[in-house]
Each structure stands twice: as C-alpha cells, then as structure tokens.
Amino acid sequence: MDISAIDNSFLKHGTKYKGILGWLMSTDHKRIGLMYMYAIMIFFVVGGLLGGLMRLELFRPGQDYITAQTYNAVFTVHGVIMIFLVVIPGLAAVFGNILMPIMIGARDVAFPKLNLFSFYIYVLGAILAIASQFLGKGAPDTGWTFYAPYSTDTNTNVVAAVLAAFVLGFSSILTGLNFIVTIHRMRAPGMTWFKMPLFPWSLYATAWIQLLATPIVGITLLMIIAERWFKIGFFDPNLGGDPILFQHLFWIYSHPAVYVMILPAMGVITEIIPTFSQKRIFGYKAIVFSSVAIAAVGYLVWGHHMYTAGMSTTARWFFSLLTFIVAVPSAIKVFNWISTMYKGSINLQPPFYFTMAFVFNFMIGGLTGLVLGSLATDIHVHDTAFVVAHFHYIIFGGMGFAFLAAIHYWFPKIYGRMYNNKLANISCAFIFGGFTLLYFPQFIIGMQGMPRRYFDYLPQYEWAQVFSFFGAIVLAVGVIIMLFNLIKSARKGAIAGPNPWNGKTLEWTIASPPTVENFEEIPVITEGPYEYK
Amino acid sequence: MENSISHTEHRDDTASKMGMWLFIFTELLLFGGLFIVYAVYRSIYPDDFHIAANQLNTFIGTINTVILLVSSMTVAMSVTALRTGNKSLTLKLLATTIFLAFLFLVNKYFEWGLKIEHHIYPGSELMLTLKRGELLFFGLYYFMTALHALHIIVGMIILLVIYFKIKSGRVTKDDNVLLENGGLYWHLVDLIWIFLFPLLYLIT
Numbered sequence: 123m124d125i126s127a128i129d130n131s132f133l134k135h136g137t138k139y140k141g142i143l144g145w146l147m148s149t150d151h152k153r154i155g156l157m158y159m160y161a162i163m164i165f166f167v168v169g170g171l172l173g174g175l176m177r178l179e180l181f182r183p184g185q186d187y188i189t190a191q192t193y194n195a196v197f198t199v200h201g202v203i204m205i206f207l208v209v210i211p212g213l214a215a216v217f218g219n220i221l222m223p224i225m226i227g228a229r230d231v232a233f234p235k236l237n238l239f240s241f242y243i244y245v246l247g248a249i250l251a252i253a254s255q256f257l258g259k260g261a262p263d264t265g266w267t268f269y270a271p272y273s274t275d276t277n278t279n280v281v282a283a284v285l286a287a288f289v290l291g292f293s294s295i296l297t298g299l300n301f302i303v304t305i306h307r308m309r310a311p312g313m314t315w316f317k318m319p320l321f322p323w324s325l326y327a328t329a330w331i332q333l334l335a336t337p338i339v340g341i342t343l344l345m346i347i348a349e350r351w352f353k354i355g356f357f358d359p360n361l362g363g364d365p366i367l368f369q370h371l372f373w374i375y376s377h378p379a380v381y382v383m384i385l386p387a388m389g390v391i392t393e394i395i396p397t398f399s400q401k402r403i404f405g406y407k408a409i410v411f412s413s414v415a416i417a418a419v420g421y422l423v424w425g426h427h428m429y430t431a432g433m434s435t436t437a438r439w440f441f442s443l444l445t446f447i448v449a450v451p452s453a454i455k456v457f458n459w460i461s462t463m464y465k466g467s468i469n470l471q472p473p474f475y476f477t478m479a480f481v482f483n484f485m486i487g488g489l490t491g492l493v494l495g496s497l498a499t500d501i502h503v504h505d506t507a508f509v510v511a512h513f514h515y516i517i518f519g520g521m522g523f524a525f526l527a528a529i530h531y532w533f534p535k536i537y538g539r540m541y542n543n544k545l546a547n548i549s550c551a552f553i554f555g556g557f558t559l560l561y562f563p564q565f566i567i568g569m570q571g572m573p574r575r576y577f578d579y580l581p582q583y584e585w586a587q588v589f590s591f592f593g594a595i596v597l598a599v600g601v602i603i604m605l606f607n608l609i610k611s612a613r614k615g616a617i618a619g620p621n622p623w624n625g626k627t628l629e630w631t632i633a634s635p636p637t638v639e640n641f642e643e644i645p646v647i648t649e650g651p652y653e654y655k
Numbered sequence: 656m657e658n659s660i661s662h663t664e665h666r667d668d669t670a671s672k673m674g675m676w677l678f679i680f681t682e683l684l685l686f687g688g689l690f691i692v693y694a695v696y697r698s699i700y701p702d703d704f705h706i707a708a709n710q711l712n713t714f715i716g717t718i719n720t721v722i723l724l725v726s727s728m729t730v731a732m733s734v735t736a737l738r739t740g741n742k743s744l745t746l747k748l749l750a751t752t753i754f755l756a757f758l759f760l761v762n763k764y765f766e767w768g769l770k771i772e773h774h775i776y777p778g779s780e781l782m783l784t785l786k787r788g789e790l791l792f793f794g795l796y797y798f799m800t801a802l803h804a805l806h807i808i809v810g811m812i813i814l815l816v817i818y819f820k821i822k823s824g825r826v827t828k829d830d831n832v833l834l835e836n837g838g839l840y841w842h843l844v845d846l847i848w849i850f851l852f853p854l855l856y857l858i859t
Contacts, residue, residue: 232670299677307670337681341688345798352777354794355787356692362787367695371688 128538131635149234154241155219162208169203172196177594180587183579193577194263201266206290213386217528218325224629225319227310227645232303240296247290254282270357270368274349288343291336298332301325312647319627319651323410324389327417331378339375373424381420387524391477394531395459396652397625398474399466403652405458412451419448429500445495472546476527479554483519508568511561534618538634541611552600559593627651668832675836679843686847696791703788708859715766716856719759726755727845730838740828749818756811796855810844813837
C-alpha cells in the first residue's frame with residue numbers, strides 16, 4: 123500500500139497555519155486530541171515516577187530515602203497529577219476529541235475554537251500544578267483531597283495546587299459542554315439517538331456529570347483559597363466553620379468524577395468487544411441506559427467516602443444503599459460484554475487483550491468497592507491500603523487499561539500505521555502482570571491494618587511492600603516496551619489501511635489517518651452501529 | 656505538501672444558544688454551592704446572622720437591585736432592536752446597559768467602603784472578635800458579592816466586545832446570536848443578584 127493516505131491526512135495538513143503553529147493554533151478536533159494525548163502521556167510518566175519513589179521508600183520499614191514530609195508532598199503531587207491532569211481529562215479529551223465527531227459523522231465538534239481554548243486552560247492548570255511544587259514554602263502536603271482544616275492551616279503551597287484543580291475543572295466543564303452540544307446537533311442525518319455508537323453515548327453521559335458536578339468543587343476550592351487569604355472561616359472550626367461541610371462539598375464532585383473517569387472507559391470497551399468478536403453488541407439499549415443510570419445515581423453516593431467522618435446513621439444507611447444500587451448498572455455492562463463475546467468469532471489482537479485485562483481488573487475493583495460501600499466492613503478497612511488497592515484497580519486497572527486498549531485499537535486510525543503485534547502483546551502481559559503484583563498484595567495488608575498514606579510500617583507488612591515494589595518495576599518495563607513500540611511504529615510502522623480490524627463504526631469507513639475534513643460527504647445512516655453480517 | 660485546507664465554516668445558532676444555556680447551568684451551580692453553605696450556617700447561627708444582616712445598607716442594596724433590573728430590560732430591548740434592524744438604537748441601549756453596570760459597581764464601591772471604614776472586612780482584627788456566626792455572615796457577604804461583582808465585570812467586557820462588533824458590522828440583524836448570548840449572560844448576572852439581595856439584605 124502507498125502512503126498517500128498519510129500525506130493527505132490531518133497529520134500533514136493544518137487548518138489555518140503551518141508547521142508548529144498549525145498544531146498549537148489548530149481548531150481541528152483530531153490535532154487538539156493528539157496534543158492532549160502527548161501532554162497526558164508525559165504527565166502519566168511523571169506521576170508514575172512519583173509513585174515509584176513512594177514504592178522505593180516503602181521497600182523497607184523505617185526511613186530510607188525521603189523524609190516523612192517529602193513523602194507527604196510526593197503522594198499529594200502524585201494524586202494531583204494523576205487525578206486532575208491524567209485520568210479526568212484522559213479518555214474524554216483524547217479519544218473523545220479525536221474520534222467522537224467522526225463516530226457520529228461530523229466534521230468537527232460544535233465549538234472548535236472553544237475546544238482549543240479548553241486545551242489552553244488545561245495547559246494553564248498544568249503549569250499551576252507544577253508551579254505549586256516549586257513556588258512558596260514547599261510542595262503541598264494535604265493529599266489530593268485538600269481536606270480542611272489542614273489545607274487551610276498548612277504553610278505549604280496549597281493555593282497554587284487548589285487553583286490548578288479549579289482551572290482544570292473549568293477546562294473539563296468546557297469540554298463537556300462542547301460534547302453535549304456536538305452530540306445533540308451534529309449527528310449525521312439518519313443517526314437517531316439509538317443508532318449512535320456506544321462510545322459517544324458514554325461521553326454524553328460523562329459530559330453531563332462534568333457539567334453538573336464540577337462547578338460545586340470549583341466554588342469549594344475558591345472557598346479554601348478565600349479562607350487561606352482572608353480568614354473567612356468557612357471550614358475552620360476555630361472560626362465557626364465546619365470541616366465536614368468541606369468533605370461533603372468536595373465529594374459531591376469528586377465521587378461523580380470517578381464516573382467521569384470510568385464511563386468513557388466502559389464506552390471504549392464497548393466499542394472494542396464487538397469489533398474483535400465480529401458480532402453485534404448484546405443489549406445495546408441496556409448499555410445506554412446503564413450509562414445514564416450510572417451518571418444519575420453516581421451523583422448521589424458521595425457520602426460513602428465519609429462513613430467514619432461523622433454522619434447520621436440514616437444518612438450512612440441511605441448512602442450505602444445507593445452505593446449498592448450504582449453497582450447494578452456497572453454489572454449489567456459486564457454481563458453485556460461477556461454475552462457479546464459468546465459465540466462470536468474472537469480475534470485475539472492486542473486491543474482485545476488489554477480489554478480482557480480491563481474486565482478482569484474492573485471486576486476486582488468493583489467487587490472490593492462493595493466491601494467499602496457496606497457500612498460494617500468499611501469501618502474496618504477505611505483509610506487502609508485496601509482503599510488504595512481498590513481505587514487503583516478502578517482508576518488504573520480500569521480507566522488506565524481502557525486507555526491503553528483505546529490507543530492500541532485506534533492507533534492505526536490515528537497514524538495510519540500498524541504497531542508490532544508481538545511487542546504489543548508482550549507489553550500488555552508485562553503491564554498486567556506488574557499491575558497485579560503491585561496492587562493485589564495491598565488488598566491483603568490493607569485488610570490486616572496497613573494504613574494508607576503512611577511512609578513507615580510494621581515489619582509484618584514488609585513482604586507485601588516488597589512484592590509491590592517488584593510489581594512496580596515489571597509495570598515500568600511494560601510501559602517502556604509499549605511506548606517504544608508505539609513511538610517507533612507511529613513513524614515507521616507498516617501502512618494499516620482504512621479498516622484493519624474490520625470494524626463497523628463510522629471511523630473505519632474513512633481513510634487512515636482521516637483527512638482534515640474527516641468526510642468528503644457526510645454519510646447518511648440507515649442502520650445501527652454494530653451490524654456484523 | 657504543507658498547503659492548508661480551510662475547515663468548512665459551520666454556523667448553527669441553535670447550538671450556540673444551547674451552549675450558552677448549559678454554561679448558565681454551570682454558573683448557577685457555582686453559586687448554588689454558596690447558597691448551600693449560606694443555608695447551613697444560617698441554620699446553625701440564626702441569631703448571629705440576624706444581627707449581622709441588620710448592619711447591611713439595605714438602601715444601597717435596593718438601588719443596585721433597581722439598577723440591575725433596568726439594565727436587564729435595556730439589554731433585552733437591544734436584542735429586539737437589532738432584530739428589527741435598528742442599529743443605532745441597539746448601540747444606544749447596549750451603552751446604557753454598560754453604563755448601568757458601571758453604576759452598580761460604583762455603588763458597590765461605596766457600600767464596601769463604608770463597611771471597611773467600620774473595620775468590617777475579611778481578615779480585619781475587629782472581624783475576628785465578632786461572634787462566629789457574624790464572622791461567617793460577613794465572610795459570605797464579601798465572598799458572594801465579590802464573586803458576583805466579578806461576574807458583572809465579565810459581563811461588561813462581553814457586552815463591550817459585542818458593542819464594537821455591532822458597530823463594525825460583524826454582528827448584524829441576520830447574525831445576532833452573539834448579542835442574544837451576551838444578553839442571556841447578563842440576565843444570569845441579574846438573576847443571581849435577585850437571589851443574593853433578599854438572602855443578604857432583606858432576611859433579617
């Protein structure tokens with residue numbers, strides 16, 4: 123095959139400017155998405171290195187390499203970078219931007235300039251987050267949750283980190299707003315709501331959460347800043363405030379934020395499984411409604427972060443019930459994925475392996491979430507390594523693996539070239555093995571009482587910390603192999619052709635990589651997205 | 656190779672308005688967070704809130720309410736004027752709106768100035784000797800009105816930009832969605848004040 127597709131693609135042609143400005147000033151959704159992807163990959167590596175530093179310190183009991191204060195700063199920075207710069211924008215800003223308009227048959231998002239503006243707000247937030255590490259009296263040490271009253275008292279540079287989270291939230295709101303309007307107004311003729319592919323559907327549900335939940339944390343973070351600067355005392359009991367109120371306001375956003383992370387991940391998986399089973403998705407509408415149900419109910423479960431913080435028994439009972447209810451639509455999705463594979467012609471390719479790893483990790487993460495969601499067991503494991511293991515299984519094992527699956531699935535579409543399958547499978551095995559070795563032991567010592575956020579521990583937990591350390595190394599090796607494979611293949615891989623996986627959604631009907639305009643003629647849709655014959 | 660292909664210019668007024676309404680939702684939720692905090696502390700410290708609220712200048716507050724209501728009317732009239740194609744009237748009405756917004760800020764300056772003269776401002780020594788509920792009330796008063804004043808300033812800038820775009824003919828009778836969205840934003844700013852005014856000044 124020839125490389126004319128690549129020469130004609132958005133990778134070579136800007137919209138208005140040429141060269142580097144053609145990227146930095148581009149309003150092309152695909153270029154903006156790629157810029158997000160490069161930024162997010164860099165921050166993922168930075169956040170990962172900080173995580174590695176913590177594992178190194180925890181390798182042996184006692185203080186070895188960094189002080190307790192540095193350790194506090196490291197887990198705070200690790201959290202801020204991973205949550206606000208990597209995971210929350212992650213799938214929506216990268217693959218949502220690059221592929222959602224194509225999948226609904228549009229030439230761009232509804233507001234291309236606003237899209238570019240969101241990217242620069244993201245960059246501003248990233249600069250603030252990094253500046254918070256170096257300016258002022260030391261890196262913030264509050265944890266990414268900024269709990270008051272400590273966050274209003276500590277001398278470290280909390281304001282810059284809080285401001286970064288606020289600014290990044292604004293970027294997230296604008297992206298969500300853009301996606302909602304795009305999906306409402308720009309679907310191709312004939313694409314009714316229930317003929318829309320499921321990744322755009324998951325982005326739609328996600329966008330509503332971004333829009334409705336983020337402003338609350340925005341104002342709460344501003345209150346923290348006002349409290350630090352002007353001693354207003356919203357959350358400081360010495361000044362009449364209530365620290366529990368901060369926790370409520372914080373989790374009203376930050377729990378739905380978990381669904382901002384995981385819903386697009388579920389959407390990606392829902393695209394990959396039919397393609398590699400060559401079979402229509404099982405229960406299309408059940409998946410749509412479960413996405414919407416997760417978005418709706420997920421809004422009302424924030425209290426399960428606060429069982430031990432001081433709430434009435436009625437409130438705790440209620441939040442626990444809702445937490446169990448929100449597990450139902452998640453489980454529905456898993457059943458649908460499995461049923462889609464049943465009697466399909468399974469094609470074992472790297473994206474499918476990453477997807478299988480996702481489903482496996484997500485089930486462990488989800489079921490341990492129920493342990494944390496029930497009142498009695500949560501008292502036992504609250505603030506232990508069990509919680510750390512649980513949310514890493516959801517965020518990394520879930521969203522992270524979905525991100526990797528998405529890269530391997532859409533890589534030939536984005537770059538027009540194919541990566542080395544064997545290396546991709548090896549990297550998948552390393553990443554999955556390393557991940558399991560890293561986090562699974564934390565469940566066990568968490569159950570036994572190892573607290574989270576401690577830089578020292580009793581000798582009986584040492585075995586697990588050693589396992590985790592080596593897990594982290596295996597994981598890092600896997601990531602390096604993967605990055606090597608992808609970076610090399612983006613420039614030199616074999617030409618992939620428009621539809622290497624025999625996918626049925628619209629992005630596979632156009633050239634790889636797509637041209638600037640995506641479609642020469644906007645397609646007319648007559649049937650559902652996964653009609654495999 | 657590096658020739659550039661221009662994106663098809665795509666205009667969809669319904670989409671623009673939908674985007675604005677969604678943005679207004681987020682703004683309401685932003686202030687909604689503050690209303691929750693206000694409600695919580697009012698229920699914890701009803702007496703302190705009562706005493707503190709009595710010390711606000713209801714007269715200036717009322718004047719400002721009237722100013723904002725009138726400005727909302729003039730901006731709505733300017734939208735209608737542009738639709739009928741009367742450019743000079745549109746510009747006059749927009750200028751009036753911007754002037755009223757400025758007047759609001761001048762009043763706010765004097766209102767805050769009077770409070771600051773009495774040493775009631777966030778972080779002052781007198782504030783820290785007040786009862787906890789009164790401290791919270793004044794804290795909320797400054798925080799909410801300052802955030803609202805910031806919205807007034809942003810609204811003024813938006814309307815000013817639209818003013819010059821109408822003047823130079825880039826926003827016209829047939830392409831007026833920008834003015835409509837600017838007007839919507841201004842109504843939001845007005846609406847938030849309509850809630851702040853009774854919460855801070857009238858309920859005593």
